[in-house]
Amino acid sequence: MSGRRRGEKESTVRPAPASGDGGVWYSDDPRDIGWVRENIPCQSACPAGTNIPGYIQAIMEKEYGRAYEINREANVLPGILGRICSRPCEDVCRHAQPGNGETVNICHLKRTASDLKHVGHRITESLYTPSGKQVAIVGAGPAGVAAAHDLSLLGHDVTIFERESDPGGMLRYGIPAFRLPRDVLHVELHNALRLGVELRTGVEVGSGEGQTPLTRLGKDFDAVLLSTGSMAPVTLPLKEGVGKDNPDSIEGVEYGLYFLMEMHRGEKKTVGKRVAVVGAGFTALDCARVAKRLGAEEVTIHIRTAEEYIPVTKDEIFECKREGVRIKGLRSPAQLSVDDGGRLRGIEFVQNRLGGWRENGRRAAIPIEGSEFFEPCDTLLIAIGQRTVNDYLDIKLELDRWGSVKADEGGQTSKKGVFAAGDYVSGPTTIIEAVGNGRRVAAGIDTWLMGRQRRRQVVRIEPVDGPLRERGFDFIERQHMPTAPLAGRNKELTREVETGYDEALAATESKRCYLCNLKYQIDVDNCIYCRACIEVAPKNCIKLVEGVEIREDGTYGELLETSEWDEVGAIWIDNNECIRCGACFMVCPTKCISITRNEFVTQDI
C-alpha cells in the first residue's frame, strides 16, 4: 500500500545538470538512500560515513592519492585513523558474513592510501567564499580539529584554544607512538588546520588565574564550540581499605590516562616487575603494552567481564598477547593491599559472573559475595574509563544525568551560539566517532551562522559499463598486516608495531572488496525469465520474487520469494547477497541487467 504511494515519487529524481554528465542521476528518493545505507554496510557503520568502496576501488586502480582524498572528504585524518581506528566498518563487512570468509582489511587499506600516495601528492579542498563569521573552538582533539577544518572550508574564521603545548588531544597524549607515529600525526593535523585556522596552544579556557574565560569567547566570536573531550579518569570504585577514595595516592598506583599523558608530555615513567592493569578499553591495552616496553616482566590485564565482550579489536588483543600480556576475566578489584612502606603489594579481587547486556552493548558484571582472592603486583594502572570535566565553564549549560553537556544533533547547547562536539558531549567514545561528530556539528554551526542549511546529502547514480570484479577474487585470503618482529619489540617504546602494506599486499587486499556501491539490477521490462543468470550465480543471490516489503521510511525490506511460476513477478538480484562478481551480467540474453555505482554525495542547496 505504501508501495502505491511510492509509485509517484519519481518526481524526486532529477537529471544531472546539463554538464554532459552522461547518464548520471541524483536522487533523494528514500528507496535509493535506503539502498545505499543497507547495501554499503561499512559506510553506514562508519561514524564519519567514509565512502569505503570508493577509496578501495581507487587503491585497486593504484590511485593512492585519489583514495586518500576520498577518505579526506569524510575524515580529515586518514593516515591516523588508518592506524588506530576502532573499525566499526569491519564488524559489518559483507565479506565477513557466514560463508563469505573474513572481513576486508578496510582500516589497513585506509592507511595504505596515506602511506603509498605520491610524495608530491597535493590535497584538494573546495573553499567557500569568506563568510566573515568567527568561530572559537575549545580543544584541539579529533572533534575540534575536524570541526575547525570543515568550518574554515565553509569560509568562517576559526580560532582553536588548546591548553596543551601541541594539538591532537588523545591522539597525541593518549595513544603511544608504537601505534601512532608522531610524524604522521603532525602532518595530518597540520593539513587539517592550515587553511587559516588560528591555533593558540598553551591557553587554558576557564575562570581561573591566567585563564581565558568562556564568556569572553562568547563575546569575541559569533559561535563557540566546546570539544574538550573526556580528559579525566573514572575513579576506581573500591569496597574498602587503603586508598578507597584516592587509590592513586598509593605508591605504585596510577591512573592509566595520566600515566600515558605524562609520558607523552615527555616525563620519565617507570613500572614495577609485576604490573596489573584494570580496564578493558584501548587505554588499558596501551598501558599494558607500554608497561611491557618499560621493562615489566609480568603484565596482566584484569577485566570485569570476558574477552569476548570488551570493545577493542581482535587484532589488538592478539598483538597484546603476542607481546606477552595476559588477560584474566570475570574479576573486579575489591581493595588494595600495601606493604609496611605503604607501597602497593597486591590487589584483592572479587570474582564476577556475567550480568545482562547494558544499553551500550557491553555486558554487565555482577560481583559474587565472598569470592575474594588475592593477586600480588607492584604497579597498578587504572584504565576503567574517562569522564568529562565541566569546571572550566563560567556559563550555565544544561547537563545530562552523566554530567555531560546537552546538545541537539546540530551540536547546539542550551545556550544559543555555544556548541559542543565529540567526547565532551557523548562521553568517551572512539576517535572516528569524535571526527564524525565534529563534522556534523560543524555543519550545524554553519547552518546556524548562515541562517539556512547550505548542503544536503543525495545519492549519485552513475551507470557502469561492466563488472569490475571476478569470482576468483573472492578466494583471496585476508592479507594480514605485517608487524615488527616480536623479538626486541618490547625494547623500543616508539617503534611502530604495524609496518604497513606494500603495493603488492595492498593490491591483493583491495581486490577482496565486493565494491558494494555497485548495484546490479534486472530490468523487468526486458527480462524473459529464462533464469540464465541464476544458473551462473555463485551464491543464492538471484531470486524469483513475488513482492517486496516496504518499510515505514519508504525503504525496501525483505524480498518475498516464490518458486511458483505463476507467482513470479520478477527475477531479482538480492544485493545483500550479491558479491558483484558480474557472472549474471555476462550471460543475460536480453542484456537486461544494468550496473550502477550508487554513492552519497553532498550537494549545495
Place this chain on the structure above:
Amino acid sequence: MAEPTHNVIIGNGSAGNGAAITLRERDPDSRITIITMGSLPFYNRYDLPRVFRGCDDWREILVHPLAYYDDNRITLRRNSRVTDVDGRSRSITFAHNEVMHYDQLLVCAGGRGYLPEELSDYYGLMHGFHSFEAAITTRRALPEGGTVVMLGGDMIGLDLARTLIDVGYRVALLANEYTFWPHRIDADERGGFIAALEHMGIEVVDGMRPVAVEEGAAGTPARRVVFDDGGSLDGDVVMPFYGLVPTAEFMLRSGVDIERGLLVDPQLHTTDPHIWAAGDVCQIWSAADNEYRFYYGWTNVRQMGEVAARNVTGTNEPFEGVDDERLHIGKDGHILSPFWEH
C-alpha cells in the same frame, strides 16, 4: 505436533556420547542427533597413543560397534561443522549451509589444544594429536626411533610421551608452567615431578622459552625449536601440549554467556533455557571455590554428559566433579595421575 522432541548434541566425545545414551534410556521416543566435525564415529581419545603402537585402522579404536547408532536410534552427523547457534529460533546452522532445529541442545564440543599467541605463526610447522587423523599424520612424519620435541607437556602429552618412549622414540620436553596441566603444581614439589619425568626417559629441558619453530637445515632433523636466548633444539616433529581451551566460537552469537567456556550453573544449564553444556567446553559455577571452573579428566567429562542428559530430561541434579587434582609418584618412581585413569 506429533513431532518427537529433537535432542541435539554437538560433540562426539565422551560427554556427548554419555549424554546420548542416557537420553535414549530416559526418553525412548525422542530424536537424538550427535553432530561432529570429524569423519569418524565415537572413538576414545585416550586410545590415540595406540596409533604409535602401530594401530592403523580407526575401526580398532571405536568405542561402539557401528550398529550401535542404528540400534539406539542415534543419528550421527559427521563432517558437520556448526557455524552458528541461534537460541531464539532454536536453530543450528552448519558450515554446509543446512539449518537444523532443536528442542534441547547439549553442547559437548570439548576443547582444542591451546597454542600461545607468540607461537601462532609457527602452527603450520607443528604436529597435532587432537584426532585419529592427526595422530596418524604425526606418526607418518616420525622416522623410526625419531625425536619428538614436546612443548609444554600437559597430561595428554605426557600420556603420549609414555607410549612414545615405550615404543622406542625419543621425547625432548620443553617444560614450563603448562607442564602437568591440568594439575596445579606447587613450586616446591615441581622438581620432584620433573625428576620423575626424566626417570620415565623423557629428556627435560626446563625454563627455556621457545620463540620460533623452523624447518631443519638439510642433513639435520626436520624441525628446529629456537629459544629466546638464541639457543635451539632439533627434532623430527614438534608437538605443542599447552592444555586445552574450550571450542566455543560457534556459540558466540547464540546468546548464552561465555567467558573462556560456556558458563553453566551446577546443573550444567547455560543462560539459555534450552541449552545445556558438558565436558571441557563448559565452565561450571563452583559454590565451593566461588568461581567458574573447569573439570577435566575422562570420568568427569563422561559424568557431566550423563548429568546434563538427566537434567535435560527433567531431573535437576547438580554435577559433583571428582576433583582429585593430586599428582603423585608411585613407589616405582613413576608418575600417577587420576587424569590417566580410564
Place this chain on the structure above:
Amino acid sequence: MAEQRESTDIQFAVIGSAGDGTIAAGDILKRAMAGLGYKVIAFDIYPAEIRGFGKCISRVRVTTEQAYSLKRHSDVLVSLDDSYAIPHVGEVCDFGAVIYEASPIARQPEGGHITAHIRPTQLPYGLNQREISERATNAARSRNIVVLGYLAGLYDIDPQAFRDVIADKFRSKAAIVTTSNTAAFDAAYEVGKTVFKLDQGSLGEPVHAREGETATMMTGNGAIVRGCMDAGLDTFFGYPITPATTILERLAAELPKHGGRVLQTEDEISAISATIGAGYTGARAATATSGPGLALMAEMLGLGVMGEIPSVVFVSQRGGPSTGLPTKTEQSDLNIAVFGGAGDAQRIVLAPTNVDGCYRTAGKAFEMAEKYQTPVVVLLDLYLSNRYETVVPPAKNPFAPSMNKGLDAWRGEGAYQRYQKTDDHVSPRAVPGDEGGMHTVTGLEHSEFGKPSDLPENHMAMSAKRHEKLKAALTHPDFTICKRFGDEGPVDVGILGWGSTFGEILEAMFAAQAAGIRCSAMKVVMLSPLPEQQIVSFMDDCGAVLVPELNYEGQLANLISGALGRPVTRLNRVTGAPMQVEEILAEIRRLAQAKAA
C-alpha cells in the same frame, strides 16, 4: 592403510542434475579406467530434458576379471546434486565412500544436505567442488571434472589417464576449455591425494589384454557401428531418436571415411524407404531407430518382405508404448519386431546380449539380409546401446564381403524370373546395372516373374517361399543363434533369456550355482525364425524354466509357449531400469525349493 587390493571390483556412481555434467564425468571416468587396462561396464541414466533439470546417474563398474552386469551396490557415490543423490545413499555398500559438495550455495532445511543421510558404516568425504572449480577456472562449471580429480587422488589412479581423456573429449572445443578443465582436475587431484583416507587407498593392478589383442571400450551402439563398418555397409539413412541416435552420429563420422554415405532424412518413413531403395540396387543398406520409429517403418518393412529386398534395421528399444519412456530401457518391442506390419511378413530378428555380441550380430545381419533377401531387424535396447564394455575385437574381419545370390546364379530358359522357385527358396537377384536382369519389384503379390498376380495357388506358393527360405538362417555359418551356459545335463532350474538382460541372468546363474543350485541358462539370439529344437532340448533338461524379461507381457515367454506349447515361469519388470541380479536369483531359489519340495 594403502595396501594394494590384488583384484579390483569397484563400482562408481556419479549422480547429479542434468546440468552438472554428470554423464560427461562418468564418460571420462570410464574411458580413463579402460585406458588403464581395467574391464569396465558402465551405464548412464538421464532424463528427457536436455539439461538444467532432471536426475542423471552414471554408473561405472571397474573390474580386473570379466563382469557381466552392473552391481546393485556401488562402492563410491559422487554427488553433484544432493537432492538427486540422497535417495541413492542406501545404494552405497559398507565402508563405501560418499563424496559430496561440502559447501553448497543455497540454504537447506534439515535433511537437505547429504551428510544427514550417510550411515555410520559409510565413509563421508566432503569436497569443496564448486570452490575448487571456481578457484581454478573462475567458474563453477568444472565441478564434474573436480570430482574426477578428487577420485583419482583418493584412489591413487594415474592422473595422466584422465588428462588424456579430458584433452580428447574437448578436442573440438577451444583450447581454453581443455586447459581450464585440466587445471580444475589437477587442483582437485592434489586435494584427493592429500586428504586423509578413511580406507585403503588404491585399486589393484589391471589385467592387461593378451598379446596381439588390444582391449577397447565401446557401447552397444558403438559395436553396432563397428560391425557395420567391417561388414562393408554402403549407405545409411537415419532420423534422430533416442536411444538409436548415436548409431546415426557415429556412422555419419565413420562411414564417409570408407566411401559410404549417410543421410539424415526428414523422418523414419523416409529413412526406411531410402534404405529399401538402396537395398534394391544391391548396396548394403541400413537404418536405425527405436520403437516409435519401427512402428512408422512397419509398412515399408512389409514392402521389403514382399519385394524380397535386403535391408537391416537396428532397433534400440526404450520404454513404450507411444513416446513412452524415451530415456529408460525396456524389451517390449519383440512383438512388433517379429510380427509388426501388414500380412504374413516374417523377417529375421536377432537380439545380441552384450556389446561384443552387438558387433558380431551387426555384421552377420548384413550377410543374412543378403543371403536370404529379407529385412533383418536387430533388437537392442537402451541399456545395451548405451552401456560400455571393454571388448577385444577379432584380429581379422569375420564377415563375408558378399553373400548375394546374383544373376550369375540364374539357371533356366527364357526370360529372367526374379522370384523363381528354387530348392532353398532363395531366387537369384538381379540389381540395376545387371545386363538382362531387368524386372519390376512391387508390393502387390506377384508371380515368379514379379508380375502382379492374385491367383490363390500363387499366393500360397509365394507365401510359403518367403517363409521357407528363412529356415536356412537357423544354420547360418559362424553365428550363434542360441547358447547354453552353466551346468550340463539335467538341472533344477533353467533360465531362458534374450537381449541385454542376459548379463544379469548369467550373474544370477553363477550366484545360484555358488549357492549349490544346479542350473543353466540359455540365451536366444535369433528370435525369428525361432531355434525350436535347441530350445526344446534345453527345456527337456530343466526342472523349471524361468524367462526374465524387461517387459510387462512376457513377449519371449509368449513366443516360446506359443510356438512350443510349453509352460514357462515368467519374471517381468518394467521399471525402466535393468533387471536386478538379486531379483532373478530370488526367483531361481524359489523354483529350486519348489522342485525340492
Place this chain on the structure above:
Amino acid sequence: MTELLKPVYLEDKLKQVRGDGHLQYRSRSLPTWCPGCGYFSVAEGVAAALNRLEVALKDAVIVSGIGCASRFPFFMDTYGLHTLHGRTLPVATGVKVANEKLTVIAVGGDGDAFAIGGGHIPHAARRNVDITYMVFDNGVYGLTKGQTSPTSVQGFVTPSTPYESHDQPLNPLMMLLSYGAGWVGQAYAGRPHHLADMIVEAIAHRGFSYLHILSPCVTFDKTEMTYSNLDVRVRDLPPDHDPADRMAAMEQAARTAAPALGLFFSETRPTLGDGFADVAARATGRPAGKTKAARKK
C-alpha cells in the same frame, strides 16, 4: 553498454507485472528449458498476448509435436495437447474443426515443422484453417542433443554432420508465402516486446497465421543462431513495406542474411470454418450467412 535512463524501483515493477494479469497464463511449475533458452521469451509473449486479447484460459488450446519447443503446452495454464513428432497441424486442425470457438495455437520447433512435419504445412495453409502456427526456429535439434535441422545453416557442424552439413537451409517464410498462408510474420526472442505484439496480431488474424520466431538454442548452437549474432543481423521491415503485397513479402523473406522482423503478408479470405459453413448451407439449402461460423469477438 548499459545506458541508464532512470532508476527502476522494484515494487513499481512488481505492481505492474503482477497487476496486468498475464501471470495467470503461466503454469505453476517452472519451465524445464535450458536457462537462457529463447523459448522463455515466447512463453512470456504468448502469456502477454492471450492476456491482452482477453482470451479465457478455458478457450485456448495449445497443440504441439515433439521437441524442446513442443514442451510449450506444459508451461502454460491453458488447454494443451502434446502429440507426435511432426503431426502437430493435423491434430490442431481437428481441434478447430470440432470447436470453432476455441483459440487454437499450434507450436513446434523447426525440425518438427519442416522435417518430419513439413508435409502437413501446405495443407493447413491452403485450407486456411483458423489457427495460429508458431515455429520456434533455433536451427538445431535440441531434444536429441544437437543434430542438424532443416533450417540449420549450410556447413553447420553437428554430431550427425561432423564434416559440415551439405544441405542448404530452407526458407520457411517463402515456403509459407508460397503455400498461400494468409498471415506471415517474423519475430525474434531477443526482442520480447515486439515478439509479444506480433503474437497478438497473429492470434487476432482470422484464418491461418504463421509466425516464425528466431530463438537461439544456448546449449547446442554456440556459433550460428546465437543472441549475439542475431542481435546484429536482424532488422525491421522497411516502413514502406506493404503487407498486402505477397511478392514484396517474398523479396523481403528472400533476404535471409538480415532477417526482417514484422508482418510480411496479410490477407483475409474464407477460412476452413467458412468452408464447412458453406457446405452445410448447400446441403441444407439455407443461405450461408445464417450459419456462418461465429467470428472471433
